[in-house]
Amino acid sequence: MIDIEIEDAAWSEALADAEGLVRAAAEATLACEGADGEGVTLLLTDDESVRELNARFRQKDSPTNVLSFPAPHNPERHLGDVALAYGVCAREAREQGKSLEHHLQHLVAHGVLHLLGYDHMTDGEAEAMEGLERIVLAGLGVPDPYAAGEGDHDRPRPFE
Helix, strand or coil: CCEECCCCHHHHCCCCCCHHHHHHHHHHHHHHHCCCCCCEEEECCCHHHHHHHHHHHHCCCCCCCEECCCCCCCCCCCCEEEEEEEEHHHHHHHHCCCCCCHHHHHHHHHHHHHHHHCCCHHHHHHHHHHHHHHHHHHHHHCCCCCCCCCCCCCCCCCCC
């Protein structure tokens, strides 16, 4: 089950089908990993809410684009929660020359992959995770966010 909560109206104002975009990206990511029956909650919120979460759980007192909170193993098969900050995401999309729709779907895929146990702390982990992101996004019709010429950087690493 995929639960989507839109806490910041800016998401809906900027993207008429924000919920549909998020659902499609989450479903595609789960399907890519054979986790179709797993549950996730996705929160579309504001920078301040994400800043508070980042400070509380990561000791970083600043907003970030996406945060993932894996759940412990449970009978409900809930993988965890993902929070996305509107202001950070919108600014990154502009700066990188991407549509907000595509950037949002990329960040959702990224966050859900974290819930599935992927990380990017080493180059090898990052390459594996980016490869899965590319597969998911291609299936959604989203250009490769890591391709040379996309935005203003060769290999974006917008995730901390």
